Amino acid sequence: MATPIISVKDLVKNYDGFMAVKGISFDVYEGEIFGLLGPNGAGKSTTLEIIETLRKKTSGTVAVSGFDLDKNPDNIKNVIGVQLQASGYYPGLNLLQLVELFGGLYNRTVDGMELLKTVNLEEKAKAKFKDLSGGQKQRFSVATTLINKPRVIFLDEPTTGLDPQARRNLWELIRKINAEGTTIIITTHYMDEAEYLCNRIAIVDSGEIVAMDTPDNLIDHLVASGFERSKQVKKANLEDVFIQLTGKNLRED
Numbered sequence: 001m002a003t004p005i006i007s008v009k010d011l012v013k014n015y016d017g018f019m020a021v022k023g024i025s026f027d028v029y030e031g032e033i034f035g036l037l038g039p040n041g042a043g044k045s046t047t048l049e050i051i052e053t054l055r056k057k058t059s060g061t062v063a064v065s066g067f068d069l070d071k072n073p074d075n076i077k078n079v080i081g082v083q084l085q086a087s088g089y090y091p092g093l094n095l096l097q098l099v100e101l102f103g104g105l106y107n108r109t110v111d112g113m114e115l116l117k118t119v120n121l122e123e124k125a126k127a128k129f130k131d132l133s134g135g136q137k138q139r140f141s142v143a144t145t146l147i148n149k150p151r152v153i154f155l156d157e158p159t160t161g162l163d164p165q166a167r168r169n170l171w172e173l174i175r176k177i178n179a180e181g182t183t184i185i186i187t188t189h190y191m192d193e194a195e196y197l198c199n200r201i202a203i204v205d206s207g208e209i210v211a212m213d214t215p216d217n218l219i220d221h222l223v224a225s226g227f228e229r230s231k232q233v234k235k236a237n238l239e240d241v242f243i244q245l246t247g248k249n250l251r252e253d
């Protein structure tokens, strides 16, 4: 039986009388990539920010790595990695200086070059954040989640706005980080991304979890219910054409 590293029970969030999260419960198991999917406004970011200790809940319980959110929020902060906001990337500092500064905030000595190497940005160590391409910015943002050597990281729409090559490159980075033992919670609006990356998915709609399972089981369940696509599916799609014509290599470096 897998061990839950995150346990959310009956979580509720009211914003001035508006119930954004309506009593959801789920576990995230150690070592998995868990996806939170759902339309805009479903309550995904609110849920993540509560687990990350950044937002107050209305009711319910949350435990991360055995620590209760109400009793030990500081212990939770020590074992999780969140993407730091770009607004915190002091414009005068280069990438290496930024990760070292962030390490200081966590009270840790960071091997900045090693960390930048993990996300394939060692050659950009002396560059400023603003001078990076979109894909490089996202990889740097993922690097900032790893500074305190967390057990769980939270990635909120990490590939939004990236070209197909950069997106695939980030997928491989996420898989690599996961293979090294880090549990990952990710939100995305791309279903192919969720299918490729996630061991399990919770689909959230209007503050409620409407389905939770592996991508395979969710698809099989739909097919078993008699669902058929209205259009004959081709063996390739336009993204396959794009990748076939332009290759898999990153274009930004």
Ligand SMILES: Nc1ncnc2c1ncn2[C@@H]1O[C@H](COP(=O)(O)OP(=O)(O)OP(=O)(O)O)[C@@H](O)[C@H]1O
Residues within 6 Å of the ligand: 015, 018, 020, 038, 039, 040, 041, 042, 043, 044, 045, 046, 047
């Ligand atoms: N600070 C706030 N005050 C009032 N309402 C809020 C606040 N933050 C979010 N909401 C509302 O709560 C609901 C859930 O928002 P949330 O950002 O959690 O959704 P989401 O699933 O992350 O959406 P998206 O996919 O667009 O990022 C939305 O209706 C939003 O307008």
